[in-house]
Amino acid sequence: MATALDTVKDYTEAEYKYGFVTPVEEDRFPPGLDEDVVRRLSAKKGEPDWLTEWRVAALRRFFAMEIPDWQKVRFHPIDFQAISYYAAPRQKERPRSLDEIDPEIRRTYDKLGIPIREQEVLAGVAVDYVFDSVSVATTFKRKLEELGVVFCSMSEAVREHGELVRRYLGSVVPPGDNIFAALNSAVFSDGSFVYVPKGVRCPMELSTYFRINAAGTGQFERTLIVADEGSYVSYLEGCTAPMRDENQLHAAVVELVALDDAEIKYSTVQNWYPGDKEGRGGIYNFVTKRGACRGKRSKISWTQVETGSAITWKYPSCILQGDDSVGEFYSVAVTNNRQQADTGTKMIHIGKRTRSRIVSKGISAGHSDNTYRGLVRILRSAEGARNHTQCDSMLIGDRCGAHTVPYIEVKNRTAQCEHEATTSKISEDQLFYCRQRGISEEDAVALIVNGFCREVMNELPMEFAVEAKKLLGISLEGSVG
Amino acid sequence: MLEIQDLHVAVDGRPILKGLSLRVRPGEVHAVMGPNGSGKSTLAFVLAGREGYEVTAGSARFGDEDLLALEPEERARAGLFLAMQYPVEIPGVANMYFLRQSLNAVRKSRGLDEIPAAEFMRKVREQARLLGIGEELLKRDLNAGFSGGEKKRNEILQMAILEPRLAILDETDSGLDIDALKTVADGVNRLRAPDRAFLVITHYQRLLDYIVPDVVHVLADGRIQRTGGPELARELEERGYEAVLGGRLAA
Numbered sequence: 267m268a269t270a271l272d273t274v275k276d277y278t279e280a281e282y283k284y285g286f287v288t289p290v291e292e293d294r295f296p297p298g299l300d301e302d303v304v305r306r307l308s309a310k311k312g313e314p315d316w317l318t319e320w321r322v323a324a325l326r327r328f329f330a331m332e333i334p335d336w337q338k339v340r341f342h343p344i345d346f347q348a349i350s351y352y353a354a355p356r357q358k359e360r361p362r363s364l365d366e367i368d369p370e371i372r373r374t375y376d377k378l379g380i381p382i383r384e385q386e387v388l389a390g391v392a393v394d395y396v397f398d399s400v401s402v403a404t405t406f407k408r409k410l411e412e413l414g415v416v417f418c419s420m421s422e423a424v425r426e427h428g429e430l431v432r433r434y435l436g437s438v439v440p441p442g443d444n445i446f447a448a449l450n451s452a453v454f455s456d457g458s459f460v461y462v463p464k465g466v467r468c469p470m471e472l473s474t475y476f477r478i479n480a481a482g483t484g485q486f487e488r489t490l491i492v493a494d495e496g497s498y499v500s501y502l503e504g505c506t507a508p509m510r511d512e513n514q515l516h517a518a519v520v521e522l523v524a525l526d527d528a529e530i531k532y533s534t535v536q537n538w539y540p541g542d543k544e545g546r547g548g549i550y551n552f553v554t555k556r557g558a559c560r561g562k563r564s565k566i567s568w569t570q571v572e573t574g575s576a577i578t579w580k581y582p583s584c585i586l587q588g589d590d591s592v593g594e595f596y597s598v599a600v601t602n603n604r605q606q607a608d609t610g611t612k613m614i615h616i617g618k619r620t621r622s623r624i625v626s627k628g629i630s631a632g633h634s635d636n637t638y639r640g641l642v643r644i645l646r647s648a649e650g651a652r653n654h655t656q657c658d659s660m661l662i663g664d665r666c667g668a669h670t671v672p673y674i675e676v677k678n679r680t681a682q683c684e685h686e687a688t689t690s691k692i693s694e695d696q697l698f699y700c701r702q703r704g705i706s707e708e709d710a711v712a713l714i715v716n717g718f719c720r721e722v723m724n725e726l727p728m729e730f731a732v733e734a735k736k737l738l739g740i741s742l743e744g745s746v747g
Numbered sequence: 748m749l750e751i752q753d754l755h756v757a758v759d760g761r762p763i764l765k766g767l768s769l770r771v772r773p774g775e776v777h778a779v780m781g782p783n784g785s786g787k788s789t790l791a792f793v794l795a796g797r798e799g800y801e802v803t804a805g806s807a808r809f810g811d812e813d814l815l816a817l818e819p820e821e822r823a824r825a826g827l828f829l830a831m832q833y834p835v836e837i838p839g840v841a842n843m844y845f846l847r848q849s850l851n852a853v854r855k856s857r858g859l860d861e862i863p864a865a866e867f868m869r870k871v872r873e874q875a876r877l878l879g880i881g882e883e884l885l886k887r888d889l890n891a892g893f894s895g896g897e898k899k900r901n902e903i904l905q906m907a908i909l910e911p912r913l914a915i916l917d918e919t920d921s922g923l924d925i926d927a928l929k930t931v932a933d934g935v936n937r938l939r940a941p942d943r944a945f946l947v948i949t950h951y952q953r954l955l956d957y958i959v960p961d962v963v964h965v966l967a968d969g970r971i972q973r974t975g976g977p978e979l980a981r982e983l984e985e986r987g988y989e990a991v992l993g994g995r996l997a998a
Binding site for chain 1: 823834845
């Protein structure tokens with residue numbers, strides 16, 4: 267089971283270990299955002315007119331929108347004009363083979379424990395690498411091509427599969443959905459695109475690894491996954507960033523579309539730089555993720571383990587449109603020190619007999635604040651819809667906060683909704699018991715927390731579960747005693 | 748093996764142990780009996796290093812080491828095991844998984860490799876069978892929803908796997924019916940060995956019918972008041988603490 271993500275090991279240091287900067291030459295725009303910037307960006311990528319105009323329209327909407335104020339998280343105003351909207355490792359063109367990738371970039375992924383070559387050979391996981399804003403490599407391409415599975419960077423998809431992109435882009439998260447989605451639509455520079463044709467079961471996990479490297483930039487990637495009738499795909503997403511005193515914005519958009527009998531499993535292990543102990547620096551992770559179960563009996567499952575970022579503010583959601591479609595959301599959100607998280611999901615039941623399941627585990631330590639916010643909306647048309655929500659919070663220490671904010675709207679009498687919530691603390695008794703059996707205090711915390719999260723961890727693909735488990739332990743180092 | 752001298756311990760500033768001395772040699776089984784509130788559980792917890800038990804005077808040596816200077820996990824790794832009166836639940840952590848983590852932590856501290864999975868399974872199954880612990884209980888979350896008897900048997904299972912040098916049994920007989928008591932006592936007796944000692948803390952003489960001690964101590968008012976052979980336990984059972992201790996029972 268020597269998968270590449272297993273090689274992300276040596277979790278011995280308490281500090282964030284991914285905080286290095288890679289010295290690569292880059293091609294970047296000066297800070298600032300206006301229509302001209304968007305047009306230049308689009309031109310640089312050689313995009314068709316429809317996309318350029320789509321971006322410009324999104325930018326106009328962005329300028330007309332305000333940052334909302336209903337969230338629990340608090341942050342400094344973001345100066346959108348101070349951000350550079352394009353930063354790419356300088357290379358003449360996208361490398362034709364993996365050997366042509368800039369050695370510095372390769373070294374970065376090596377340090378992260380994801381040697382590109384090894385990953386491809388050993389793990390059988392196809393990976394798209396997004397460095398700052400640009401996708402630098404996609405592995406395992408040929409094998410996927412044989413099956414007709416498209417897995418490539420968004421830029422490439424726009425060139426090679428323009429019609430598919432045009433049909434689905436923005437169809438789940440419209441550009442005007444929210445201010446960050448609007449911004450993303452205007453300035454996204456790359457991301458991943460997946461199309462799984464009818465009846466194909468994608469034989470390997472598809473994976474994207476995101477890395478913010480440059481200072482003074484944001485990362486605005488766009489991911490679009492379309493699973494055609496009767497297909498299946500499992501997709502993994504991992505992320506890290508250097509340590510910097512400034513807050514960097516990550517405003518991605520992920521759209522999933524599942525047609526009749528299709529299934530998409532989307533897993534995230536998010537480990538963006540969380541800032542230091544006093545809350546300086548760290549990533550603002552303001553991401554819009556939404557899946558549409560368009561087809562009958564389709565299924566979308568979100569699993570997320572959120573340990574990083576100064577602020578995590580996102581709600582991976584499912585629109586259950588097709589009759590008998592299923593939406594799932596499994597989440598572990600860990601906050602320590604001064605981190606803040608306001609995360610949860612939305613399950614919108616439209617089709618008949620649609621079902622959704624929500625399992626959320628929030629762990630707060632230090633001075634952090636952790637909020638679950640979830641919406642279950644059952645429309646009049648959703649005859650026989652069912653939802654089950656389970657929301658558990660764990661507190662470590664007495665200076666952190668856990669909050670649960672469920673919204674439930676039911677417009678059909680035949681629907682059933684269940685909501686369970688618990689709050690617990692790691693007890694002295696539990697810690698002492700573990701230590702009396704020879705287990706160190708830090709390992710005991712990790713053990714207890716992993717137990718608390720087991721239902722969610724079980725949903726992760728094997729390659730990710732190992733990494734996620736270790737991450738939980740690391741994120742909570744120094745949280746007791 | 749264990750040498751406690753003039754140990755004073757306070758909890759929340761209130762003195763509980765007031766000059767306790769005790770010496771346990773390898774291979775011996777010592778029983779510590781005493782009325783409620785005499786400091787029996789405090790003795791168990793302070794030896795295991797639980798927080799909140801403040802040593803105000805005295806010493807405790809375990810082998811060559813100053814026991815009181817060690818962290819709880821270091822004491823465990825040095826071979827001190829406490830079978831608890833109230834084993835705690837840890838939801839989501841399978842019983843067997845926990846035991847393996849524990850064993851590997853102990854082995855690692857002794858410079859040994861992790862135990863191979865197959866060997867571990869074989870050992871656990873063998874001991875579990877002897878203790879009447881079913882396969883299902885091994886897979887369940889640690890102590891979650893276990894009956895009183897299951898919890899105690901599970902403590903003995905852990906002890907059998909970890910093979911400590913000194914095992915402290917804190918009221919292991921409480922809440923056990925007679926069959927469970929016998930099973931647990933058999934489990935302890937199987938582990939008796941020339942290089943292993945036991946400190947059996949109990950309120951009742953009953954357990955000592957099955958685990959026959961070499962030495963019996965009567966603990967009251969924070970001190971060992973009397974020490975004798977197994978006959979002392981029977982005397983206590985017949986006459987009661989008050990009569991046996993007479994005027995020495997201050998409280």
